[in-house]
Amino acid sequence: MAAVCKGALAIIRAAFAPENLPNCLRKMNKLMTTLLSLAVASVTCGAFAQDKAGDVKAGEKKIAMCIGCHGIHGYQASFPEIYKVPKISGQGAKYIVSALNAYKAGERKHPTMIGIATSMSDQDMADVAAYYSAHGKTDAVLAEKPSKEPSPQVAALLQKAACVSCHGANFAKPIDPSYPKIAGQHADYLFVALKAYKTENNPKVGRTNGVMAGIAKQYTNAELKAMANYLSSLDGDLKTVPESRFR
Numbered sequence: 051m052a053a054v055c056k057g058a059l060a061i062i063r064a065a066f067a068p069e070n071l072p073n074c075l076r077k078m079n080k081l082m083t084t085l086l087s088l089a090v091a092s093v094t095c096g097a098f099a100q101d102k103a104g105d106v107k108a109g110e111k112k113i114a115m116c117i118g119c120h121g122i123h124g125y126q127a128s129f130p131e132i133y134k135v136p137k138i139s140g141q142g143a144k145y146i147v148s149a150l151n152a153y154k155a156g157e158r159k160h161p162t163m164i165g166i167a168t169s170m171s172d173q174d175m176a177d178v179a180a181y182y183s184a185h186g187k188t189d190a191v192l193a194e195k196p197s198k199e200p201s202p203q204v205a206a207l208l209q210k211a212a213c214v215s216c217h218g219a220n221f222a223k224p225i226d227p228s229y230p231k232i233a234g235q236h237a238d239y240l241f242v243a244l245k246a247y248k249t250e251n252n253p254k255v256g257r258t259n260g261v262m263a264g265i266a267k268q269y270t271n272a273e274l275k276a277m278a279n280y281l282s283s284l285d286g287d288l289k290t291v292p293e294s295r296f297r
Contacts, residue, residue, distance in 0.1 A: 104180025121293035234286030
């Protein structure tokens with residue numbers, strides 16, 4: 051419930067930001083529809099979701115299906131277009147579980163990931179997430195602010211979506227653990243992910259998320275790419291750590 055409410059608040063802030071006031075009335079019906087669907091979803095999720103405690107050691111024995119893509123520097127996926135698979139070492143455990151559940155439920159449409167997530171139990175997801183959240187972790191402490199400032203154009207785009215209200219001021223400390231760290235993530239992956247939230251009525255491509263869809267649809271693809279390029283240039287916890295294939 052808290053994650054849904056915080057995400058909904060981000061949309062409201064974005065819609066009513068000073069630079070967006072001339073358009074707010076036009077967006078009101080769509081905004082209210084989105085918030086209503088989120089409220090319904092929060093009741094459903096709250097009734098059934100139960101957090102599982104993950105075990106790092108158990109997770110290490112369950113990542114055979116992960117290392118072939120996420121354990122190779124620069125490895126690229128080819129669906130729905132060519133892009134680097136995301137860095138998941140150092141990502142938040144609750145976000146990894148949330149993403150896997152979204153694939154399992156069909157809310158994220160990617161044949162390979164759907165097949166993998168469908169084969170996993172809740173405990174499997176928790177264990178794998180615990181492993182990757184600690185994988186490659188160091189004692190380095192990130193600054194509270196981004197490691198580099200955006201251009202004025204990109205700064206305006208980020209402010210329009212109120213990105214920091216969910217992903218943190220440095221884009222590496224999300225306000226809710228079920229939200230992703232995005233600082234330092236591959237630019238081409240971020241771009242593909244953002245575009246996916248704009249895709250509708252496609253059985254093979256797209257992501258269903260009321261908050262992110264409402265945000266992403268405000269932008270042209272060129273604007274999404276500009277934001278992705280900036281975010282990827284920042285210091286963050288995310289990394290690709292090669293894995294041994296002999297287990």
